[in-house]
Amino acid sequence: MDKVRRELGLSIRNESLFENVESIEPNKWLIETLDKTKTLAFYSEKSRSEFIVAPMLLACRELCNNSFHIYSGVNLEADASRGLKGECDFILAKVPPSPALQSPLAVIVEAKKNDIEEGIGQCIAQMYGARIFNEKDKNPNPVIYGCVTTGEVWQFLKLEEQSVLADTDRHYLEKTGKILAIFKTIIDT
Secondary structure (H helix, E strand, C coil): CCHHHCCCCCCCCECCCCCCCCCCCHHHHHHHHHHHHCCCCCCCCCHHHHHHHHHHHHHHHHCCCCCCCEEEEEEEEHHHHHHHHEEEEEEEHHHHHCCCCCCCCEEEECCCCCCCCCCCCHHHHHHHHHHHHHHHCCCCCEEEEEEEEEEEEEEEEECCCCEEEECCCEHHHHHHHHHHHHHHHHHHH
């Protein structure tokens, strides 16, 4: 994280981002899916992505009337000379999937096996890359959100200008409705 901060010229600070967001009742299929997969999801980042993160994002997409699209495992080529290229676990965008990734990109979601801290720097670099990607595609988005998750723990980030705000609250899977509400708030802005 410190390397990313220095190389991209960013300031990073903690701030409460979603304290006034009220929980949403998760739909029945999400609760059942998470219950069925909870013993399968903890072996690798890939299993967490498939059995926890993807169902959560699909449920949020339904809550948002399918107003965003989910890209999974796509390469984000923003600025290779600065190391801003590579595969993102999930990207949420306003444009439906096509043969090529299109802007505007709104949210980056990075799944990690055990350590949130390990993924924050990577997520910030991907958020910064998403901003560059949007600008190159003539679809600037002044705010890019990010989330690093182990499946059980969710840490939200916000990139605005040269500042990264890390939510002071970490959100836990047992509060699924709050996590869904945060994603819905982000998409609705």
